[in-house]
Amino acid sequence: MHLPATSVEDIDLAIRVSGLEKSYGAVRAVRGLDLEVSRGEIFAILGPNGAGKTTTIEILEGYRTRDRGEVSVLGVDPGTHRRDLKARIGIVPQSASSDPFLTVEETLQMYAGYYRTPRSVDELLRLVGLEEKRSSRVQRLSGGQQRRLDVAIALVGDPELLFLDEPTTGFDPSARHEAWSVVRSLAQLGKTVILTTHYMDEAQHLADRVAVVAAGRVVALGTPDTLGARDVSMADIRFRHDITAVPSSFEPASDDSGYVHVRATDVTRTLYELTRWALEHDVELEGLQVLRPTLEDVYLRLVADAEGATT
Template sequence: MNAIEVRGLRKRYGDTHAVQGIDLTVERGEVFALLGPNGAGKTTTVEILEGHRDRDEGFVKVLGTDPGEAGRAWRARIGIVLQTATDAAELTVRETVRHFAGYYPRPRRVDDVIEVCGLAEKADARIRSLSGGQRRRVDVALGIVGDPELLFLDEPTTGFDPQARRQFWALVQTLAAEGTTIVLTTHYLDEAEALADRLAVIAGGRIVAEGTPATLGGRATAAATVSWTDADGHHEISTDDPAGVVARLAGQAVSGLKVHQPSLEDVYLDLIGATR
């Protein structure tokens, strides 16, 4: 059974068609990233999958259940880390995690959750004393304390400094290695490339491309750009055989030789630009 199966999903707000016939499959145990510009339909799609928003049309199964009809037993099987979260500033980390653990029928051990989230040294610190990155780790602790099979992460590293982002990536990779299925929304293309097994780009309420980070939008077979400078000036060509071009230039007096393969960001911008 796949973790998520979606066919023909549609959602409309008045005259605005936010989601226009999305088909989507997320396999159990994978990290799946959903990319797209603001207003593309990402949030609406994820909220429908979480059971927080009704759909107008379409087939949706999450962990084998229609989220629009799911009860408490199903909700205990998923974890959600929202982009912004409120916290009990005067409680300690351990008190906060223990409190949320009481909402679930089979929670993980509180100290284990604190450890895996890298908060062991802050377990007895009050939430208000934590840095932004540490508070985000608390958000994740609350999202996984119920031992979810499926975890939704909404823009998890917005506002992080580079070191905090890399630490958070390591945490996500640890959760994935434990078998948790993860659905990630992010605006950071390097984050999607580092974490996702597969990803999809949504624009204008539709999925415009889907694949691995290496193959999305034909990236693996896209032409490379080779540029160099010689006595005749600057040159730049697009080629399917960059190695051959470099070999031909090897015996010549050239400088500034560069080979540029399309990055994930290049492909992403082309994909969303085509829908505007």
């Protein structure tokens, strides 16, 4: 995605952060963080615990003050215009609960009453798939159902921007896939979604762009497929064969499971040379695969580099 040049008036940006800093006593939680998120984007923030993700998100939401830096959310400063912002953003906090004695429908009606132009409760129940639970008390919902109610509560004011802080932590796989489909349907409604997560597959499935935050800074930014030059970095070609038979010009290496590995920067050329050699010598390259570093590999390397640099 191409980002336009920034200016304060830029209406295409949902979020603009530059040089953000925040300390808790001697702990420097955020150390000069820059971020730009376009409207309509699903933007994921990845990072280890203590990287400053939640602090950053809570500054954007208006819960925390900042020490230094510029922050603009939907064109206003959350530090000074929190009240205006409240009606325009929705938040699914990391840990949230609502009154256990009210029903699902009552809870949504109650929250709807706080906004001038709320979404219809029926529509929200359909969107998050809680229609059958509308008359159940919140205390009788399963964990996944409560999380879906959290999302519905965040949407009740029809926000332009939605913050999802680790929305699927503790979900079973099917509940996670349900939650993902809800988030995708939000994007179809034209919402901007900021998502923090520990799960690489979640970022891979949902996000248009990903920022990796470590030690209070953005250390990498890109689409899930290009993050950390994942698409152009060295690939690993592997197949099963007797390694002594492979020409040494390929610099083959073997592993414990009987695969021969060939590292390649120019995959097309190396693959062509490899298969030509194989055809000429009538060799079958059993189980031939080209492997790219996974998002997780890239993430772990970035985080390790960032933490190594600051300690």
